[in-house]
Amino acid sequence: MKRVLAMAALALAGVGMGTAQAANGVIGVDVSNWTGEIDWASVASGGGKFAFVMATEGGDFISPTFAAQFAGAADAGLVRGAYHFAQPHESDGAAQAEYFLANGGRWTGDGVTLPGVLDLEDNPYTARNGKNNCYDLSPADMVTWIKDFTKRYHQRTGRQAIIYTTTSWWRTCTGDSAKFKANPLWLARWGADPGELPKGWEKHTFWQSAEKGTLAGGQNSFNGSEAELRELATSAAEVTVSGQVRNRRTYTVTVANTGPYPVTNVKISGRAYGGQKVVKAPGCKFSGTAVTCRVAKLNRGQKVRLTFTTKPRAKGVVGMRFTVGTVELDLKAR
Structure with a gap:
């Protein structure tokens, strides 16, 4: 590969040689x-x-x-x-x-x-x-x-x-x-x-x-x-996910595109646990304990914060679990 090494001849592939075979791969x-x-x-x-x-x-x-x-x-x-x-x-x-x-x-x-x-x-x-x-x-x-x-x-x-x-x-x-x-x-x-x-x-x-x-x-x-x-040769999506428990009723999830190219159709799935149900999730669909959100597009460096409100029971451990691609996030409140 050195610039000084060289075969300056015309390279014609496959002439009288048939199909080339790799040693492996x-x-x-x-x-x-x-x-x-x-x-x-x-x-x-x-x-x-x-x-x-x-x-x-x-x-x-x-x-x-x-x-x-x-x-x-x-x-x-x-x-x-x-x-x-x-x-x-x-x-x-x-x-x-x-x-x-x-x-x-x-x-x-x-x-x-x-x-x-x-x-x-x-x-x-x-x-x-x-x-x-x-x-x-x-x-x-x-x-x-x-x-x-x-x-x-x-x-x-x-x-x-x-x-x-x-x-x-x-x-x-x-x-x-x-x-x-x-x-x-x-x-x-x-x-x-x-x-x-x-x-x-x-x-x-x-x-x-x-x-x-x-x-x-x-x-x-x-x-x-x-x-x-x-x-x-294909751009791999690079998305980071973080979350915060604000109190026993309110949870936030932030999804950020940290890669070099836009990411499309990001799905966020969540489920409340501990005897509570989801009562508010702007921009998302929810029913009972389950919630689903979709972000159509995240440009490079862009992030989206989602807020979820639940109706918890009075005592005990409560929380929400989220899945974004292969990332799992567990937000727990006591």
């Missing part, structure tokens, strides 16, 4: 400006389902072929994602994340775009810049750099950046940090199996098994089904 490719012109229709007919495309490197290089490759993959029906080749000695992680976001790395919830990739590997320019394979950063400084990049990317997109690396580089240059398990792992290990993973990850999400495969660019596979691959 769903097959895909990674390409860059070195890959040359790509016949994306042949990549798709040869079994390719996704593509990672180089967008940027460091803070001063934009791949001249990125736009055409990125659009071409989507036009052929592939799920595609952009990647940034890190140069951690040149500028801080947040600055390189911003450069990536401004030049092709921004995620969009169109159902065909994967979260962006942070490509971390041996310094390919040691003869030019005099830095070691870890860019002369200590493991602690490298972890800080990666945190800054991934944090900024998440802030700007709402998605966790994918991390591309090798187990050996990760162990040497981060001290085998376990702080990035929330980020999907794209493991580079050329061979018949992925081998041992870096610390913090229990499984890989993507695997690059060869520098050059039977399709364009590198040979890769997704560790899951095609449906799960598509899910990774």
Whole structure:
């Protein structure tokens, strides 16, 4: 994936080779400006389902072929994602994340775009810049750099950046940090199996098994089904739910959209307990102990507060239980 590695030849997929097969999972490719012109229709007919495309490197290089490759993959029906080749000695992680976001790395919830990739590997320019394979950063400084990049990317997109690396580089240059398990792992290990993973990850999400495969660019596979691959390219709803007991008669539930995109048709189901019944719930339907509310749409950062009034018995524990998606909330009063 390095800019200096290269096969600048025309890549024609599937010529006299039949359908490509992944070592395991769903097959895909990674390409860059070195890959040359790509016949994306042949990549798709040869079994390719996704593509990672180089967008940027460091803070001063934009791949001249990125736009055409990125659009071409989507036009052929592939799920595609952009990647940034890190140069951690040149500028801080947040600055390189911003450069990536401004030049092709921004995620969009169109159902065909994967979260962006942070490509971390041996310094390919040691003869030019005099830095070691870890860019002369200590493991602690490298972890800080990666945190800054991934944090900024998440802030700007709402998605966790994918991390591309090798187990050996990760162990040497981060001290085998376990702080990035929330980020999907794209493991580079050329061979018949992925081998041992870096610390913090229990499984890989993507695997690059060869520098050059039977399709364009590198040979890769997704560790899951095609449906799960598509899910990774789809915006996940991020809703938080909180509640408050004001007194034995009044309860409030607040639903907030903390994700990057609008959320629609949010259902709130509740039930009173302790011998009471619901007598008031503005904007909701209620009968006896049960209440149901629906929020048609919550924009990014928007929240809705719902208030419920009950007629409780004089003594004993009373309360209301609510369910919002997979979240359960129990508001209890004594």
